[in-house]
Amino acid sequence: MRFASLGSGSGGNGLVIEAGATRVLMDCGFGLADSQARLARLGLQASDLAGIVVTHEHSDHIGGVGRLARKHKLPVWLTAGTLVMAQDLDGVAVQVIDSHAAFAVDGLEIQPFPVPHDAREPVQYVFGDGNRRLGVLTDTGSDTLHIEAMLAGVDALVLECNHDAAMLENGPYPASLKRRVGGRFGHLENGQSAALLDKLKHDKLQCVMAAHVSHKNNTAALAQRALARVLNCADDDVRVACQTAGFNWITL
Incomplete structure (x- = not known):
């Protein structure tokens, strides 16, 4: 199992998860040509994808989903609330998911879970191949016991x-x-992320990636420092997903 980022931040988000021959894209906030170029950087074409899972309707996450899905005939999974608020999904094969129910895409098990964010029915996901599990948590304003339970024991x-x-x-x-971003339905601050990581830290945790780092209200160095203190490692050992280049493949 491996994963890579097309880019992460308010300018657009996309994360590719691969298990065996199955590849799924989580979110797509980039234009069609840009999405295809970012996939190519990872050695992929859009036709290599089994589909797209969506977290919520904000444009930096869903803005490019419709065009990519239509052009390459990709199915899209999202919650009913996200579908109500979504635009540009005409002609797309949409599958509505339950925010508490796991589903499978070929060899990849996908577990959505609800998060507190200022969207209609936002979720994040845990991806697994039967042996390894990747947890993803962005676009949440606060921690919850349910989030902690869903992310417990992940390998990355x-x-x-x-x-x-x-x-x-x-x-x-x-x-x-400022109130929106810093509120309980906004986005996680470095200290909040570090506190959550401290609760999730365990021996099997191979990799922690800082993501959705604001270019106006944060720096990669500050994010690295906050997480490194929890992990008892050097700041540079904490990887950061950047807006322009995301990050390359990480194998679990």
Whole structure:
């Protein structure tokens, strides 16, 4: 099992998960040509995908889903709430999922779980191949006991480190946007992410990736430092998914 990022941040998100011959894209917030170019960087074509799973309706996650899915005849999985709010899915083979029920795409088991975020019915996912499990948590404003239960025991974790509290407070956003980003239905702050990671830390955890790092209200170095303190490792040992290049394949 392996995974790689097309890019992560407010400018667009996409994560490819592969188990055997099965490859699924989680979210697509890029234009059609850009999505295809980012897939090519990973040695893939869109036709190599079994489909796209969507977390929620915000444009940096769903903006490119319709065009990619239509052109390459890819099925799309999403919650009923996300479907109500989604645009540009005409002509797409949509499959509505239960936010608490696992489903399979060929050799990949996918477990959605609900998260507190300012969208209609947002979810995040745990992906497994029967031996290894990858947990993904971005676009959530706060931790919950259910999130902790769903991510317990994962072998790898893609974890949001969206903002630094001081940078957000002193940054350029208007007060209303600062409240939204920093609120319980917004995005995780470095300290919140580190506190959650501390609860999830265990011997089998092979890789932790900081993701959805704001370019205005955070830095990669601050995110790395927060997570490295929990993992008792050097800051540079914590990887960061960037907006332009994402990250290359990581094998579990």
